[in-house]
Amino acid sequence: MADSNGSNGKLTRRALIAGAGAGGLGAALAAPVLGQRLIREGVIDLGLPGGPSERSLTPAFPGKGEMIVQRIRPPLLETPMKVFDDATITPNDRFFVRWNWDMPTAVNAAAHRVAVGGAVKQPVSLTLDDIASAGEHVEVTAINQCAGNGRGLSDPRVTGTQWGNGAMGCARWTGVRLKDVLAKAGVGAGATRVRFAGLDVPLTDGAPQFIKSIPMDIAMRDDVLVAWGMNGEPLPLLHGYPLRIVVPGWFSTYWVKMLSTIEVLTGEDDSYYVAKSYRMPAAQITPEDEDFDTVAITAMPPRAFITSHADGDMVKRGKPLTLRGIAMGGDAALARVDLVGGGRELPCELGPDEGQFAFRSWTVTIPEVTAELSGIGVRAANAGGGVQPVALNWNPSGYARNVIERITLRAQ
Amino acid sequence: MRYGLILLALTLTACDRAPQVSFADTSITLPDDPLDLPDLPGRNAVVENCTACHSPSTMLQQPKVSAEKWESIIGKMVETYKAPVDPQAVPAIVDYMVAVQAEQAEGQE
Numbered sequence: 001m002a003d004s005n006g007s008n009g010k011l012t013r014r015a016l017i018a019g020a021g022a023g024g025l026g027a028a029l030a031a032p033v034l035g036q037r038l039i040r041e042g043v044i045d046l047g048l049p050g051g052p053s054e055r056s057l058t059p060a061f062p063g064k065g066e067m068i069v070q071r072i073r074p075p076l077l078e079t080p081m082k083v084f085d086d087a088t089i090t091p092n093d094r095f096f097v098r099w100n101w102d103m104p105t106a107v108n109a110a111a112h113r114v115a116v117g118g119a120v121k122q123p124v125s126l127t128l129d130d131i132a133s134a135g136e137h138v139e140v141t142a143i144n145q146c147a148g149n150g151r152g153l154s155d156p157r158v159t160g161t162q163w164g165n166g167a168m169g170c171a172r173w174t175g176v177r178l179k180d181v182l183a184k185a186g187v188g189a190g191a192t193r194v195r196f197a198g199l200d201v202p203l204t205d206g207a208p209q210f211i212k213s214i215p216m217d218i219a220m221r222d223d224v225l226v227a228w229g230m231n232g233e234p235l236p237l238l239h240g241y242p243l244r245i246v247v248p249g250w251f252s253t254y255w256v257k258m259l260s261t262i263e264v265l266t267g268e269d270d271s272y273y274v275a276k277s278y279r280m281p282a283a284q285i286t287p288e289d290e291d292f293d294t295v296a297i298t299a300m301p302p303r304a305f306i307t308s309h310a311d312g313d314m315v316k317r318g319k320p321l322t323l324r325g326i327a328m329g330g331d332a333a334l335a336r337v338d339l340v341g342g343g344r345e346l347p348c349e350l351g352p353d354e355g356q357f358a359f360r361s362w363t364v365t366i367p368e369v370t371a372e373l374s375g376i377g378v379r380a381a382n383a384g385g386g387v388q389p390v391a392l393n394w395n396p397s398g399y400a401r402n403v404i405e406r407i408t409l410r411a412q
Numbered sequence: 413m414r415y416g417l418i419l420l421a422l423t424l425t426a427c428d429r430a431p432q433v434s435f436a437d438t439s440i441t442l443p444d445d446p447l448d449l450p451d452l453p454g455r456n457a458v459v460e461n462c463t464a465c466h467s468p469s470t471m472l473q474q475p476k477v478s479a480e481k482w483e484s485i486i487g488k489m490v491e492t493y494k495a496p497v498d499p500q501a502v503p504a505i506v507d508y509m510v511a512v513q514a515e516q517a518e519g520q521e
Contacts, residue, residue, distance in 0.1 A: 048475070050475055050476065051475075051516065051517075051520050052472070052473055052474075052475075052516050052520070055473070056446075056447075058443070060443040061442065061443060062440040062441065062442070063440070069469055070469065070470065070473065071466060071467060071469045071470040072442075072443060072444065072445035072446075072447070072467040072469055073442065073444075073445060073466065073467040074466070075442065076469075076470065102465075103442075105439055105440050105441065105442060106437070106438070106439035106440075107437065107438050107439070108437050109435035109436050109437050109438070110437075112435070128433075128435040129435075132432070132433040132435075137432065137433075152475075157475035158475070159474050159475065159477060159481065159485060161470060162470075162473050162474065162475070202493070202494070203464070203465055204465075204493060204494040204495060204496065205494060206494045207492070207493045207494040208492070208493075228433060228435070229433075234435075234438075237438050237439070237440045238440070241438050242435050242438070272492070276492075
């Protein structure tokens with residue numbers, strides 16, 4: 001489908017009508033999914049308040065296992081929560097996929113160039129080999145999470161991609177430091193930000209390209225990468241082959257895929273996806289508020305999830321109960337995870353530390369289940385003092401959700 | 413699908429020498445959307461004005477919102493994303509989305 005709009009990527013009314021066809025998909029295989037209800041073969045219920053809550057599961061995307069379909073074109077694919085119960089590293093074939101504009105479906109590696117320009121001493125056009133030899137090869141384990149992860153759980157609901165909590169994943173990213181690539185051109189005087197663009201371009205004339213920038217101090221960090229490797233494999237095309245930006249601790253919107261341009265800025269970034277979109281209220285608002293200042297979404301807050309049990313599951317009365325799941329510190333190391341709810345507060349035991357930007361497993365045992373466990377959840381805190389709030393930080397675009405996620409377990 | 417890139421001996425230690433990674437041409441074929449738009453009045457207006465940029469799935473998964481909200485969403489598509497929507501088709505698109513959501517809400521009861 002992505003190819004049907006012509007090689008220049010621009011949309012005409014004819015292409016618009018021709019693009020409306022539908023094809024067939026093979027039946028998806030059903031599998032038990034924890035944290036979410038599998039309601040029939042190939043269909044999952046994400047538990048979105050007020051619905052519509054049912055989503056298809058499909059293995060039809062190249063290189064992907066069974067994924068929750070939020071949109072076929074451009075692809076928006078969500079990871080089932082079951083995957084997070086299996087491991088703290090998310091396999092490439094189950095990693096969530098998100099494209100703003102139609103994605104290119106082919107990359108010519110020999111012809112690919114990364115232009116480094118703007119406020120630099122000498123603009124350069126780098127081949128992939130130039131990038132790979134720009135500096136030390138570095139591996140960082142880091143969570144990549146969509147700014148809108150969990151938007152579909154907002155209450156009151158907001159429009160946009162109706163993600164459950166599966167628009168996140170943790171991988172080992174391999175590449176060179178962005179600062180080493182910048183050094184090929186030499187950062188010029190007065191540099192304030194570094195902006196990235198990829199091969200994905202708007203279908204329509206005059207629409208904003210998906211370009212994003214980060215401040216200079218973030219760009220020069222030792223763990224901010226131009227990456228080509230994902231979990232020891234080449235970046236799959238769906239994840240931005242041949243190169244993507246990696247900004248550990250920051251939301252995925254900055255991790256520009258199919259990197260083709262690096263631009264050093266000397267002022268603020270007034271481009272659409274920085275100045276107008278991917279922003280949230282500067283202070284807490286209510287759904288009735290209309291005029292408020294906004295700030296760009298940048299660093300991630302801490303979050304934790306129960307992956308061993310789903311809302312409404314039955315557990316044994318009179319027995320101990322062990323819960324398990326994953327947690328993240330966000331832009332700072334995870335400090336602790338506590339089981340909370342129903343007057344209970346129990347510290348969880350943390351699993352192996354795979355780096356401050358990685359998922360960390362946790363377990364906790366309730367000595368004896370005496371009654372229904374109503375509204376229990378896990379609360380993560382990070383080393384920077386960030387703690388998950390009891391109440392939703394509601395905002396009109398459903399960004400940066402990190403309210404404590406709660407479930408109720410029935411006892412029998 | 414084809415993966416052309418081979419990662420060789422990746423290392424965490426310093427290696428400012430020749431590239432140890434090779435890149436090659438890569439391509440994939442994406443599936444079509446099996447989801448069809450429900451057959452309600454205004455469907456043609458949606459097919460002709462909306463589905464070239466995005467397949468039906470996202471449209472059909474939104475929380476129930478008012479006709480005014482659908483109108484503002486279409487306005488954003490036109491003004492911000494420069495979607496070539498026929499202005500005369502807007503009322504039909506709005507009516508269609510409201511009808512789809514009413515049908516979805518009924519199905520949930």
